[in-house]
Amino acid sequence: MAKRIVIVGGGIGGTTVANRIRRALEPEVASGQVQIQLVDREGVHAYQPGYLMVVFEKMRPEETRRDESQLLHRSIQLVKAEVEKVDPAANKLVLKGGKDLPYDVLVIASGSALHPELVPGFAEGAQSFYDLSNALRLRSALHAFQGGRVVVSVAGMPYKCPVAPLEVTFMLDDYLRGRGLREKTEIHYTYPIPKVFGIDTVAQPMQRLMGERGVTVHVPFNVDKIDPAAKTIKAVEGETLAYDLLIAIPPHRGADFVGVSALGDKGNWIPTDKFSLLAEGKQNVFVLGDATNIPISKAGSTADYEAEVVTQNVAALARGEAPTARYEGRVYCWIMTGLAQATYIKFDYLHPPHPPTPSFAHYWNKVIYNRTYWDLTARALF
Amino acid sequence: MSGYDGMSEAVTDEAAGGRRTVVDARGSWCPGPLMELVRVIREEPVGTEFDLLSSDEGSRKDVPMWLEKAGHELVRMTSQDGYDRYVIRKKHE
Numbered sequence: 001m002a003k004r005i006v007i008v009g010g011g012i013g014g015t016t017v018a019n020r021i022r023r024a025l026e027p028e029v030a031s032g033q034v035q036i037q038l039v040d041r042e043g044v045h046a047y048q049p050g051y052l053m054v055v056f057e058k059m060r061p062e063e064t065r066r067d068e069s070q071l072l073h074r075s076i077q078l079v080k081a082e083v084e085k086v087d088p089a090a091n092k093l094v095l096k097g098g099k100d101l102p103y104d105v106l107v108i109a110s111g112s113a114l115h116p117e118l119v120p121g122f123a124e125g126a127q128s129f130y131d132l133s134n135a136l137r138l139r140s141a142l143h144a145f146q147g148g149r150v151v152v153s154v155a156g157m158p159y160k161c162p163v164a165p166l167e168v169t170f171m172l173d174d175y176l177r178g179r180g181l182r183e184k185t186e187i188h189y190t191y192p193i194p195k196v197f198g199i200d201t202v203a204q205p206m207q208r209l210m211g212e213r214g215v216t217v218h219v220p221f222n223v224d225k226i227d228p229a230a231k232t233i234k235a236v237e238g239e240t241l242a243y244d245l246l247i248a249i250p251p252h253r254g255a256d257f258v259g260v261s262a263l264g265d266k267g268n269w270i271p272t273d274k275f276s277l278l279a280e281g282k283q284n285v286f287v288l289g290d291a292t293n294i295p296i297s298k299a300g301s302t303a304d305y306e307a308e309v310v311t312q313n314v315a316a317l318a319r320g321e322a323p324t325a326r327y328e329g330r331v332y333c334w335i336m337t338g339l340a341q342a343t344y345i346k347f348d349y350l351h352p353p354h355p356p357t358p359s360f361a362h363y364w365n366k367v368i369y370n371r372t373y374w375d376l377t378a379r380a381l382f
Numbered sequence: 383m384s385g386y387d388g389m390s391e392a393v394t395d396e397a398a399g400g401r402r403t404v405v406d407a408r409g410s411w412c413p414g415p416l417m418e419l420v421r422v423i424r425e426e427p428v429g430t431e432f433d434l435l436s437s438d439e440g441s442r443k444d445v446p447m448w449l450e451k452a453g454h455e456l457v458r459m460t461s462q463d464g465y466d467r468y469v470i471r472k473k474h475e
Contacts, residue, residue, distance in 0.1 A: 157417050193413040194447045220448050222420045236424060237452040
């Protein structure tokens with residue numbers, strides 16, 4: 001009987017790891033010894049970094065979405081279904097509707113879910129850009145904006161794309177200057193810890209840049225509640241800020257089925273070995289991307305680098321070998337510091353990032369990546 | 383890095399006289415221990431003492447700074463066996 005490799009999640013991590021595993025096991029897949037299935041609820045793949053670009057009219061909404069079936073190699077079976085739970089003792093997934101999906105090796109790439117309801121007043125009072133409909137709503141709000149006080153706030157940690165609040169702040173500053181509204185606008189930035197970003201070597205230059213751009217920083221600021229009627233945001237530390245436009249990052253949690261399966265911690269993040277990427281206590285369940293509890297950025301590039309390691313380890317298991325590949329904590333993210341300039345951070349478990357001076361050239365690299373993502377990363381053609 | 387609120391464990395012990403909550407955030411990296419403290423301190427009544435255990439060096443700066451801003455009391459901090467113990471008292475809602 002064929003070995004069954006099942007991947008949960010059709011985001012960047014699940015899609016690229018499925019295509020890479022297929023290539024690593026090409027002879028076995030072609031001969032029917034190995035079968036690869038990917039389970040995704042909607043069968044639509046979203047390029048989430050594009051949402052910020054949509055807000056500032058640098059990408060069109062349709063450029064952020066493709067059918068998952070167009071991205072997966074034809075020999076990978078796409079199962080459009082929602083996972084009810086994982087049953088590791090029986091090596092099977094239970095899908096909503098009651099169908100079972102057995103596996104020999106499981107890869108969980110179920111990402112993170114947005115939970116604005118965890119902050120009172122968030123849904124009514126805050127704009128966001130972490131899904132396409134909210135990005136379009138914020139785009140409209142900016143179009144109508146004529147000046148006032150903007151507050152950019154992070155309403156819970158961890159959250160995906162840790163640099164996104166920095167980026168939206170700098171892009172907003174540039175956007176308002178272009179429209180002649182910057183002098184009529186105050187920009188305030190709040191963050192839950194006593195600095196503007198979690199990594200010191202990034203926080204320092206970013207805070208300096210905020211000073212140069214006239215952004216007022218409020219840290220530490222842990223959001224307690226939002227009052228949509230009064231247009232205020234209150235911190236547990238006691239500070240209250242009034243706003244005309246609030247752009248906030250909602251709290252995140254892991255996928256619901258992780259909790260139902262008792263696989264995760266309190267936030268539904270799955271305890272994962274940070275080197276092998278095996279779920280703790282499991283020998284045939286790998287986890288990558290946002291779904292892990294590994295203390296590293298929840299970002300697309302993290303999932304991409306982790307996919308290389310998971311591919312090696314899944315291929316080894318499928319061939320009866322020991323999984324020896326190690327994830328060393330590699331991450332690479334661009335940081336937009338304006339509408340047409342960027343810097344980047346590149347780091348791993350042992351080496352912190354040192355972002356270079358922002359430039360047009362770094363921005364251009366980001367634009368090229370946005371355009372080549374579908375082939376370069378999702379289809380993993382190169 | 384982002385914080386990882388689920389890596390720690392909070393245990394409340396009322397039998398020991400006075401309300402005391404242990405927040406074991408060892409193994410959680412910056413700013414995980416601080417995020418865990420922020421979460422747990424909101425759930426307990428005024429007067430509760432917390433034992434925050436952290437193996438992250440960044441906590442030595444972040445935790446006292448946050449307590450000062452938030453208006454809660456750092457009763458004492460001690461180091462032992464590769465981690466630090468922060469005894470904290472909740473001063474207000």
